Structures are given as C-alpha cells and as structure tokens.
Amino acid sequence: MKRRLSAGNYLVLLCAFAFFVVPMIAAIEFSLRGDQGTTHGLSNYRWILAQEGFGANLFTSARLAAITAILVLLLMVPTIVYLHLGGARWKRIIEFICLVPLVVPVISYAMGVATAMPIFLQSTVYELSFLYVIVTMPYTYRALDVGLSSIPLLTLVEASKSAGATMRQTLVLVVMPSIRSAINGAIFLSVALALGEFTLAVLLHWDTFPTWINNVAQSNVLGAVSLSVFSLVGAWLVVLVVAVGPKSKHSDQNQEA
Amino acid sequence: MSHVVAERTNALNKGAGPLSYIRRGGALVSLLPLIPFLAFIGYFLAFPLAFIVRDSFLDNDKHFTLHNFALCFQGVYGHSFLVSVRLSVISAFIGAVAGAFIAHSIMRTGQRTRRAVAATSSVLANTGGVPLAFMFIASFGAQGLVTKLLKFLGWDLYGGSFTLFSAAGVTFVYCFFQIPLMVLIFSPALENMKPEWREASDSLGGTPFTYFRRIAIPVLFPAFLSTSLLLFANAFSAYATARAMTSGTLPLMPLLIGNLVDGNVIANEKHLGHALAVCMIGVSVIVMTIYALVLRYSKVKK
Numbered sequence: 339m340k341r342r343l344s345a346g347n348y349l350v351l352l353c354a355f356a357f358f359v360v361p362m363i364a365a366i367e368f369s370l371r372g373d374q375g376t377t378h379g380l381s382n383y384r385w386i387l388a389q390e391g392f393g394a395n396l397f398t399s400a401r402l403a404a405i406t407a408i409l410v411l412l413l414m415v416p417t418i419v420y421l422h423l424g425g426a427r428w429k430r431i432i433e434f435i436c437l438v439p440l441v442v443p444v445i446s447y448a449m450g451v452a453t454a455m456p457i458f459l460q461s462t463v464y465e466l467s468f469l470y471v472i473v474t475m476p477y478t479y480r481a482l483d484v485g486l487s488s489i490p491l492l493t494l495v496e497a498s499k500s501a502g503a504t505m506r507q508t509l510v511l512v513v514m515p516s517i518r519s520a521i522n523g524a525i526f527l528s529v530a531l532a533l534g535e536f537t538l539a540v541l542l543h544w545d546t547f548p549t550w551i552n553n554v555a556q557s558n559v560l561g562a563v564s565l566s567v568f569s570l571v572g573a574w575l576v577v578l579v580v581a582v583g584p585k586s587k588h589s590d591q592n593q594e595a
Numbered sequence: 596m597s598h599v600v601a602e603r604t605n606a607l608n609k610g611a612g613p614l615s616y617i618r619r620g621g622a623l624v625s626l627l628p629l630i631p632f633l634a635f636i637g638y639f640l641a642f643p644l645a646f647i648v649r650d651s652f653l654d655n656d657k658h659f660t661l662h663n664f665a666l667c668f669q670g671v672y673g674h675s676f677l678v679s680v681r682l683s684v685i686s687a688f689i690g691a692v693a694g695a696f697i698a699h700s701i702m703r704t705g706q707r708t709r710r711a712v713a714a715t716s717s718v719l720a721n722t723g724g725v726p727l728a729f730m731f732i733a734s735f736g737a738q739g740l741v742t743k744l745l746k747f748l749g750w751d752l753y754g755g756s757f758t759l760f761s762a763a764g765v766t767f768v769y770c771f772f773q774i775p776l777m778v779l780i781f782s783p784a785l786e787n788m789k790p791e792w793r794e795a796s797d798s799l800g801g802t803p804f805t806y807f808r809r810i811a812i813p814v815l816f817p818a819f820l821s822t823s824l825l826l827f828a829n830a831f832s833a834y835a836t837a838r839a840m841t842s843g844t845l846p847l848m849p850l851l852i853g854n855l856v857d858g859n860v861i862a863n864e865k866h867l868g869h870a871l872a873v874c875m876i877g878v879s880v881i882v883m884t885i886y887a888l889v890l891r892y893s894k895v896k897k
Contacts, residue, residue: 343700343703343704346700347699347700347703348700350696350697350699350700351697351700351701351704354693354697354700354774357770357771357774358715358719358771358775360734360741361730361731361734361735361741361771362730362734363734363740364733364734364735364739364740364741364744365729365730365731365733365734367740368733368734368738368739368740369733413631413632413635414632416628416631417628417629417631417632420628420629424625424628425625425626425628425629427622427625428625428626428629432629432632435636438640439640440883441828441876441879441880441883442640442644442876442879443831443832443834443849443872443875443876443879444832444834445832445834445849445852445853445856445872445875446644446647446832446852446872446873446875446876447640447643447644448853448856449647449852449855449856449868449869449872450643450644450646450647450872451643452856453643453646453647453650453869454642454643454646454647455643468635468639469639471635471639472636472639472640530721531721534721534724535724536724536725536834536835536838536839537834537835537838537853540838540853541853541856541857548724548725548726548835551725551726551729552725552838552839555729555839559729559732559733562729563729563730563732563733565726565729566725566726566727566728566729566730566733567726567730567733569726570718570726570727570730573718574714574715574718574719577714577715577717577718578711578714578715580714
C-alpha cells in the first residue's frame with residue numbers, strides 16, 4: 339500500500355512540520371530564558387514548583403479528573419449495556435441525547451449552569467465533575483458503544499446468567515473486563531478533559547490547574563509559558579508513547595474514540 | 596404511533612428469548628433502567644438549558660419580550676457576532692484546506708508516522724486552550740524566537756499593524772487546533788478512497804487532473820464540507836484560547852458572554868446574556884443540522 343511521496347507531498351509535510359513544531363521549539367526556548375533574557379536555564383521551572391498553589395491546584399484538577407472518570411463509568415456503562423440488550427428501542431433517542439453537548443457551546447452551557455443551578459451545588463468545586471460528565475458524554479458514549487458492539491454481549495450475559503450470576507456480577511466480572519480497552523478509552527477522554535478544561539472552571543469561579551496557569555500569567559509571563567510548555571509537551575509525549583509504542587492495538591482504540 | 600409500539604412490544608414478548616425478563620412489560624417498564632441516566636441528563640443538561648431559554652424571553656420585570664434578541668444584533672453585540680462569524684469562517688476555511696492537503700500527504704507515509712501524526716493531532720485539537728495561547732505569545736510575541744528569526748530574515752512582524760491579540764492574530768492561533776482537527780476527521784475519508792479508482796481512471800486515459808476533478812472531488816466533497824462545518828462550530832464556540840490571549844478584550848461572542856457570566860451584568864438588561872447564549876446555541880444548531888444533512892445525503896448516495 340505504501341506509495342512513494344512526490345515532491346509536493348514533501349513540501350506540504352515540511353510546511354506542516356514547520357508550522358507546528360517551530361512555535362513549540364520557540365516556546366521551549368522562551369521558557370528556558372533567564373531573568374534578563376541573556377542566559378538560559380531551568381529557573382522558570384524551579385519558579386513554578388516554588389509557587390504556592392502549584393501542588394494544590396494540580397491536586398484539585400486530579401481529584402476532579404478521578405471523580406469525573408468514576409461518574410462516567412457508573413452512569414454510562416450500565417446505561418449503554420442496557421441499550422445493547424433489553425432497551426434497544428431507546429438506543430437512537432439516547433444516542434441523540436448524548437450528542438447534544440456537542441452542539442451546545444460550552445460558554446452557553448456555563449451561562450445556564452451559573453444561573454440555573456442551586457447554591458448548594460455551586461458552593462462546591464466538585465460540581466465541575468458533574469458538568470464534565472455532560473461535556474465528555476458524546477465521546478465517552480461513542481467509545482463505550484463501539485466497544486460493546488465489538489463483543490458478543492448477549493451471549494456473554496446469557497452465559498453469565500445461566501451460571502447463576504446476578505446482574506451486578508455480570509456487569510463487573512464479565513462485561514467490563516471484556517470491553518477493557520473501550521473503558522480505558524472513556525477514562526482517558528474524561529481525565530484529559532477534566533485536567534485541561536478552562537471555560538467552565540473560570541466562569542464558575544473555581545481554581546483548577548488551567549485557571550491557575552492563567553492567573554500566574556498576570557504576574558509572570560515566563561512562568562506561564564513554562565507551565566504551558568510543561569502541560570502541552572507533557573500531554574503530547576504521553577500520547578505519543580502510548581500511540582507509537584509496541585501496544586498498538588490498544589492505542590488504535592484510543593484514537594478511534 | 597402507540598399502535599406501532601404496542602405491536603413491537605408484542606413481537607418482543609412473543610419471541611421469549613433468554614433475556615425476555617428484561618423486555619416484559621412494555622415501553623414504560625423498559626424505560627426504568629434508564630432512569631438514572633435520564634435524571635442526570637435532565638438535571639445537569641436539560642434544566643440549565645431550559646432555564647436560559649426561558650430567561651432569554653423575559654424582561655427585568657419577568658414579562659415576555661423579544662427585546663433581548665433585538666439587542667443581540669445591535670451595537671457592540673451585533674459587531675461581535677459578525678467578528679465571530681468572520682473569524683470562524685476564515686479559520687475553518689484555512690483549517691479545512693490545509694488539513695486536507697496534510698492528510699493527503701500523510702496518507703503516503705508509513706504506518707508509524709501516520710500513527711504519530713494522529714496522536715499529535717488529537718493532542719493539539721483537544722488540549723489546546725490556555726497552554727496554546729501562551730505558547731504563541733512566547734514564540735510570536737515581540738520577544739519571541741520566531742519574531743526574532745523573521746526579523747533576522749528581514750521581515751519585521753511588528754513593523755505594520757499586526758499584533759497577536761487582534762482578530763487576525765487569534766485566527767492564526769486558531770489554525771493551530773483547526774488544522775489538526777481536520778487531519779483527524781478527514782483522514783478516514785481519504786483512507787476509504789480505493790486505489791482501484793485511480794487505476795481505472797488511468798487505464799481509461801484520464802490524466803491526474805481528470806481523476807481529481809471527476810472522482811476525488813465528487814467522492815470527498817461531502818466529507819470535506821461536513822468537516823468544514825464542524826471546524827466552523829469549533830471556532831465559533833472556542834473560548835479558552837481567545838480569553839487567555841486577549842483577557843477578554845476582543846469583541847467576540849463567547850468573550851462577551853463570558854464577561855456577562857463573570858458578573859459584569861448590565862443592570863437594566865438582566866437577561867441579555869441569556870439571549871446571547873441562546874443565539875450561540877441557535878447558530879450551532881443550524882450548522883450542526885446542515886452537517887447532519889450533508890452526512891445523510893452522502894450516505895444515501897453510496
């Protein structure tokens with residue numbers, strides 16, 4: 339299948355490479371600058387670690403990510419399994435509902451949440467996790483739906499039931515292990531969103547890692563750039579290792595999701 | 596309609612398979628296991644949306660009015676609407692064309708390269724936001740390496756009226772996540788192009804241009820158009836990058852709504868923000884409906 343690249347292809351790829359990689363390299367160079375812009379070193383990165391709020395806000399985002407992932411699994415897995423079994427007649431409607439967050443701009447959603455949600459919810463940072471479940475729903479639904487479509491679900495459930503398992507045992511011990519890569523994909527998507535989400539967090543006045551970066555920028559642009567490079571290049575390297583690494587089957591699932 | 600449902604329920608009940616215990620009892624009973632999901636959606640999605648739609652039709656004394664929507668298209672709000680649409684159209688166009696070329700060129704490289712590009716694209720398309728803004732400030736700002744490099748090559752970026760914090764600058768930065776998104780979504784369509792089509796065209800005496808005009812464009816056009824619409828919607832609702840870059844000063848719809856959510860409510864127009872938010876949803880719904888129609892049309896043709 340591999341065809342040879344023409345000169346035009348090389349030119350396009352070279353331009354693309356320049357467009358995407360040069361700003362990254364420039365940002366890395368910028369983040370390594372010293373105080374007067376004459377020396378280079380890791381001083382900005384040391385400055386980040388010394389800032390109060392770095393650990394606390396990263397920890398807040400991590401907790402939000404964990405809760406989001408758990409909520410996604412608790413809510414979506416039983417629902418979508420049911421849609422593949424007895425509730426098949428509702429599948430198209432639920433599928434449509436799950437696509438709605440894709441159509442509603444997050445900014446409009448933030449407006450709605452800020453005005454409609456009661457005080458008791460708006461007074462805890464964990465409200466964001468519930469909102470993130472909604473925002474990731476189009477992607478997590480698809481990931482899990484694709485996973486469940488690729489296994490003989492009915493046969494598995496029947497076998498498990500005839501062996502005397504309860505519905506809960508079937509779900510946890512039979513179904514979930516057999517769609518593990520789809521579940522990993524859904525977790526990956528929701529964690530990635532929860533760690534990077536900015537709009538809802540800043541408009542509902544919560545301090546998370548991304549909003550903290552934005553606040554840091556007010557006092558120290560060098561620090562903010564270093565933080566940005568840290569988070570963007572970090573995320574990129576992680577995904578690259580997962581995708582190009584030896585476990586290719588698993589990563590295909592992720593990309594498709 | 597209820598007749599059809601009843602008939603289906605009967606059919607399901609008669610075919611009493613091993614899982615008939617789930618199906619017993621008709622449509623309403625089969626809805627029961629979906630209650631947690633529907634309750635979650637109802638409370639966290641439908642309720643807030645219904646709330647702002649209702650409020651957008653109310654004046655300060657809670658009477659019905661269309662005045663809020665009239666305001667949306669006047670003055671600074673009307674202007675920001677136009678700027679937003681223009682920025683989204685331009686960045687979607689650049690993203691779609693450049694992304695299509697890149698996707699086409701990547702098709703011919705090895706599998707590992709393709710996978711690396713797909714992974715990179717998904718990071719850039721999804722985790723952009725705030726880090727992206729600061730990366731560009733670092734490289735294209737007045738002290739940035741790229742600016743210095745261009746100056747060294749004889750092109751003073753800041754000699755004219757260009758700044759990164761204008762609509763043009765933001766458009767440029769948006770391309771950084773629009774192009775990867777295009778590559779990500781458009782590549783599968785390209786992979787479905789069969790090499791036999793090219794061979795058939797060649798053996799019938801077609802030039803590469805014939806192939807391009809008579810086969811590639813008609814086959815790929817629906818995918819290209821629908822992805823462009825997605826890019827438009829993506830740019831139109833983007834908030835984080837623009838906010839971090841301009842601290843909310845550029846007249847863009849999302850930024851104005853953000854200012855209103857943030858608490859800078861104009862006292863005599865309490866529900867203006869709701870109307871603006873509903874307008875954004877309206878534009879998005881229109882674009883996504885066309886997107887769905889294009890996809891359906893292209894499927895029917897196959």
